[in-house]
Amino acid sequence: MSAKKPQPLISRPKHDRCPVCGEISYSQTGVHPQCAMRQADAKRMKHIARKPAAASRKSVDAAKPWQRICPKCKALQHIRKKVCPCGHTFPVPSTVSQR
Ligand SMILES: [Zn+2]
Ligand SMILES: [Zn+2]
Structure with missing residues (x-):
C-alpha cells in the first residue's frame, strides 16, 4: 500500500520569534511584552530627545x-x-x- 496521504509535516511553529530580541516568544502577539514596551519606549525617547533642542533654539529666536x-x-x-x-x-x- 502506497497510498499517498497528505501528511501534515511539522505544522507551523507554535511560537513566533520576537522581532525585537529574536528569542522565541510565548505570548500571542509573538513579541515579549517587555520587548514591545522597550521598543515603544525607544521610539518615544527618540521623539522626546529631539524636542528640547528645537524648543531651546526657538526660545532664543522667538x-x-x-x-x-x-x-x-x-x-x-x-x-x-x-x-x-x-x-x-x-x-x-x-x-x-x-x-
Ligand atoms: Zn523579545
Ligand atoms: Zn530671570
Missing part, C-alpha cells in the same frame, strides 16, 4: 521686540517687566529716571 531674555534664567519676559520671577532686575532705560 524674542519679540516687546520681549527680552533674562540673562540669569534665559526666560522671556515682557519688556515692561522690571523684575524677572527669578529675581533678576532688568536695567531701567535711561529715559525713565528713578528716584
Whole structure:
C-alpha cells in the first residue's frame, strides 16, 4: 500500500520569534511584552530627545521686540517687566529716571 496521504509535516511553529530580541516568544502577539514596551519606549525617547533642542533654539529666536531674555534664567519676559520671577532686575532705560 502506497497510498499517498497528505501528511501534515511539522505544522507551523507554535511560537513566533520576537522581532525585537529574536528569542522565541510565548505570548500571542509573538513579541515579549517587555520587548514591545522597550521598543515603544525607544521610539518615544527618540521623539522626546529631539524636542528640547528645537524648543531651546526657538526660545532664543522667538524674542519679540516687546520681549527680552533674562540673562540669569534665559526666560522671556515682557519688556515692561522690571523684575524677572527669578529675581533678576532688568536695567531701567535711561529715559525713565528713578528716584
Ligand atoms: Zn523579545
Ligand atoms: Zn530671570
